[in-house]
Amino acid sequence: MTDKNKKEINSPRLRTVDKVRPPFPLNEFPRDFGYRLGREIVYLLATKGKGVLEGPEWEEIFANCIGAEWKPSNVGLDDVILSACAWGAKTVKSPNPIRQTQVRLISGRNAPAYSFRDSKGTNVNPNTRGEQVLCIWNERVSAIREKYKHLRTVVLIKSDDLSELVVFEFETVRYEPDLFSWRWNARKNLEGFVKSAGEHKFTWQPHGSQFTIIEHIPPKNLLIKLKSPQKLDKDVILRNLGFNNAWVKVLRRND
Numbered sequence: 001m002t003d004k005n006k007k008e009i010n011s012p013r014l015r016t017v018d019k020v021r022p023p024f025p026l027n028e029f030p031r032d033f034g035y036r037l038g039r040e041i042v043y044l045l046a047t048k049g050k051g052v053l054e055g056p057e058w059e060e061i062f063a064n065c066i067g068a069e070w071k072p073s074n075v076g077l078d079d080v081i082l083s084a085c086a087w088g089a090k091t092v093k094s095p096n097p098i099r100q101t102q103v104r105l106i107s108g109r110n111a112p113a114y115s116f117r118d119s120k121g122t123n124v125n126p127n128t129r130g131e132q133v134l135c136i137w138n139e140r141v142s143a144i145r146e147k148y149k150h151l152r153t154v155v156l157i158k159s160d161d162l163s164e165l166v167v168f169e170f171e172t173v174r175y176e177p178d179l180f181s182w183r184w185n186a187r188k189n190l191e192g193f194v195k196s197a198g199e200h201k202f203t204w205q206p207h208g209s210q211f212t213i214i215e216h217i218p219p220k221n222l223l224i225k226l227k228s229p230q231k232l233d234k235d236v237i238l239r240n241l242g243f244n245n246a247w248v249k250v251l252r253r254n255d
Contacts, residue, residue, distance in 0.1 A: 020150070022149075023068075029222060037065050038226055041053070041224075042227075044061075049231030051161040055089065058156050059089040062156075066082060067082065075108070076108055077144045078147070080154075084149040086150070087152050087153065087169070090105050090106075090153060090155045091158060092157045093157075093159075094157050096159070097164050097165060100157055101216065101217055102214055102217060103214070104213075105214075107137070107212060107213045109211065112133065126190055130180065130181075130190060134192075134202075151172040152170065153215075155167070155169065162226065164223075165226070168220075168222065179195055181195050190203070201214055202214070
């Protein structure tokens with residue numbers, strides 16, 4: 001049996017999933033999504049005065065832009081909820097988002113020492129360790145899919161100044177261990193490769209147990225270019241709010 005056939009057998013069509021439609025087809029965001037996202041980023045730039053957008057902020061902004069609920073998750077796979085669909089949200093910085101062809105996504109900490117009580121570190125067969133790492137990932141995905149019929153990851157690729165953005169999403173899936181081979185690299189990190197293509201897909205770091213997945217950017221993605229606003233004047237904002245010292249209650253002083 002070929003690897004391709006194995007993959008097809010292990011990824012069956014499910015009637016229960018097919019009957020429940022997602023809020024929108026994959027990478028076909030709502031019509032006003034791009035403008036709503038642009039509005040949020042312009043406001044962020046105007047208030048912060050610098051192109052800093054962290055992961056939790058992106059989760060909340062994405063939720064607002066599609067009318068979903070933002071529910072930060074420890075697992076990181078279901079931070080945004082809309083009907084029967086859940087998203088994990090990731091950000092990646094790039095000097096030129098439109099030219100980016102793939103991204104490396106930090107996808108949690110997979111610790112065999114904890115999950116399997118295995119403290120051998122790098123003194124173990126790389127394929128054995130790789131299978132353990134994927135098993136931890138797969139269990140997380142399965143646990144979320146028990147609650148939601150559709151599970152996706154949405155990625156924001158951002159330029160340093162947030163003037164250029166690329167947004168895309170993909171299905172968050174389990175990975176069949178027998179489709180991948182593993183080896184330790186010169187830095188003693190574990191790398192996983194697709195057997196059929198020899199393509200680098202995963203990296204796992206023993207120190208810290210960080211698990212990284214490499215994803216190709218689909219041709220069908222959303223590109224947004226923004227005009228950077230001037231930073232809002234802090235004193236003007238406070239004056240318009242009617243702020244005065246009575247708004248602040250100091251309970252302890254150093255003098």
